[in-house]
Amino acid sequence: MANYQQMKLFMEPESIAAIGVSRQTGPDAYNLLENLLLYGYAGRLYPVNPNAAEILGVKTYASVADVPEIVDLAVISLPRDLVTQVVRQCIQKGIRAIVVVTQGFADADDEEGKRLQREIVNMVSGTETRILGPNTFGVANAHLRLSTSYIRIPMEANGVGTISQTGGTFVGLTDVRLAGKVIDVGDACDVNTVDGLRYFEEDDDTRVVVLHIEGMTDAKEFVDTVRRVALKKPTLALKVGRSEKLARAVQSHTGALIGSDLLWDVALRSAGVIRVNDIEELSDAIRAFLRLPAPKGNGVGLTTYTGGFGIIAADACCRNGMELVEFSKPTMDALSALLPEWLGVGNPVDIWPGVSIMGHPRAKMETAALRHVLSDPGVHAAMAVISAYQPHLGEEHLPMIREVARDFPNKPFVYFMYGMHFEEVRTTLESTGTTLAFPTPDRAARALMHLRRRDEYLQSQASRHAS
């Protein structure tokens, strides 16, 4: 077990010994030292390699014993047979945080791997030294421009804190970086998910906590800890093993048991953790929690450029636990004034005739309708259905969107956008810092739903506490 101060040595080291750094450099060399220099990590670096006096201009030491300070963190990337000996040197040196990157311990299929793992666990037992791994990418902290992964990763200090049982999370997902800060517990021989939670609970840089869980040795301690964390920060879990068949068929690659999926479901929900079904739902929910206010009710108002896609979006809202509300009389009147007389106004409201027939400029029509919809007391969130049929938005569009967000700070609005120029227009829209765009209405509605459910959870906990 590691407390917050010990975890800080892993997550916020001021000095690192990189043990087993190669002299090879370049894109396919996976050189940790080269990566850290490229990121611009500002801490002190000590490469250790008995066959080099310097690597990339950095003085290199034959052994960790020769390093002229007791570094905060040692990262060991050596063939597995050499690891125990170096772990011993680190302990003797007084180093208190060790990442063992090397594979082939509990994750190996032979007895030797399990024996080696027991050996390093015994070595640190009773000492002040903690080991993260083996079989791990280690840690990343984009706030310090640091990653111990040999794979080079993007640095985005985005408020996401991730604890995973795989290094895949270092690279991140298509739409979101998971490595604002990340801890890969790997084979979790010593430092584990609970230790990671203790760090993120206290860490001011982290606003959303993400868990990738395959299995857990001490489920009770985990649930107690995560319940506490989830009261402070949105906590999302991708718990693998929905399929019973998989749980039986695939032994976890880190040696932990997958466990009963239904029990996990109940345990996570009762602890206030939001369990997501797949990485797309995870990605969308993270983005929502980082960016949007929580809706204070289920009511959604929809504006659309095509009746058909408006109905598709309405359907998606209803299927994802949100509700299409009837607009109030003042909202209807305000919308009607922008549209042809013959057009029945409802929710969704079709705004295209306001452009094509009434001649309102697109940006003005879009934001005026959004504003009227958000003004409705029954509307707690809005979704705008727009088409990315051209790559640009008008320049006057963005300030108008920012103003809507400023005037409705407690009501999120999102875009369901279709069309080939999705990526360009999304980048532009999201540059406002106040909204998100999704390529399907289901994803947009589900993101709103997660915001809403967390708000409900916090309220239920607050009222339980008060009563």
Add this chain to the structure above:
Amino acid sequence: MANYQQMKLFMEPESIAAIGVSRQTGPDAYNLLENLLLYGYAGRLYPVNPNAAEILGVKTYASVADVPEIVDLAVISLPRDLVTQVVRQCIQKGIRAIVVVTQGFADADDEEGKRLQREIVNMVSGTETRILGPNTFGVANAHLRLSTSYIRIPMEANGVGTISQTGGTFVGLTDVRLAGKVIDVGDACDVNTVDGLRYFEEDDDTRVVVLHIEGMTDAKEFVDTVRRVALKKPTLALKVGRSEKLARAVQSHTGALIGSDLLWDVALRSAGVIRVNDIEELSDAIRAFLRLPAPKGNGVGLTTYTGGFGIIAADACCRNGMELVEFSKPTMDALSALLPEWLGVGNPVDIWPGVSIMGHPRAKMETAALRHVLSDPGVHAAMAVISAYQPHLGEEHLPMIREVARDFPNKPFVYFMYGMHFEEVRTTLESTGTTLAFPTPDRAARALMHLRRRDEYLQSQASRHAS
């Protein structure tokens, strides 16, 4: 009702009268004539506008009566009160295909709209003239560089034929263009979905048929027709109205009833139509049917660079109706030879140690493993889990992927790829023409499942026919 020859006038016109084209041009003018010139449509164009002698250098006529030929197709975009009179002129002229773009007919909330719609229906009744619309974008045919939508759309002659009750489909989805050819039936006063099906059934350009359905007046005729089409071509339906609440709350914007969702489900499945839940599933399935062979069984083989994401992918396969098979002895032996001795080989197979420890170049390791997996007689499809941590693939990578596809023409392989450079690497991978990449394993597995299920359907129909 329109037969194939009549539908060809709409879909493959050699001459078009554009009635109500404005003199305004530029991006916000939504000028049909300008669009057609920009697309490079090669047919003869006759703008009709009483206030102009020429528009964009094209001779312009005061009335459709003045146009010097009986055009194949007339497109009417005028205020609704002027439409009936012009429809009459078109009929008198002998024009047999009319698109009425104008809104405010059955889709309007007033009596006048419904009266006007009855009027134009009565006019064409018993004549050889057919009307598509009103309240429609009309038709698009990227093979002829033609679209009657005032919104400018991308032209991609991709084998997709779409029939929809909205113009949203003209713009297309984020990952796929729906308008290889598209028919927007709009208010469907005359030409309807069944007529569209008759066209796509015969049309050699169309390899995948896509239906966007809100409701239908003659469900029996539709089901009989679509059953025939689905035997010839993969036919996908986005039937709106999954949520009962929505079906009650939202009256369809085209005036058609949404109908019982469960009945639709049964009817579509029995007719061999693949019903998709949302536009993401639609988009992924279209891409799969355009690109990949059908797996001849449920068995999937997985290669991965990280154990954790491999398990996530395995989970996704099982949840989406595919199966993780045990590799045969020869497959295991071939994979083992590429990997460290201590690594247990299974499905998924973790190939990263082949790169990091055994020193195989990434492209070679990836395609060699894929090849071994696809050689396994129990494997009917493969999924490769890779990370897009850098924007490029090696140049030698693409020919190797093409060769794998060439050597296994009856076994699809797809990529689940994560990381910030997803879009760049996907574009590169898919440029091979032989594979698809998805940002989540669920989407990849679901696409394989749709290919598999259709193959099963065709086989069941063939054996029923044979017995």
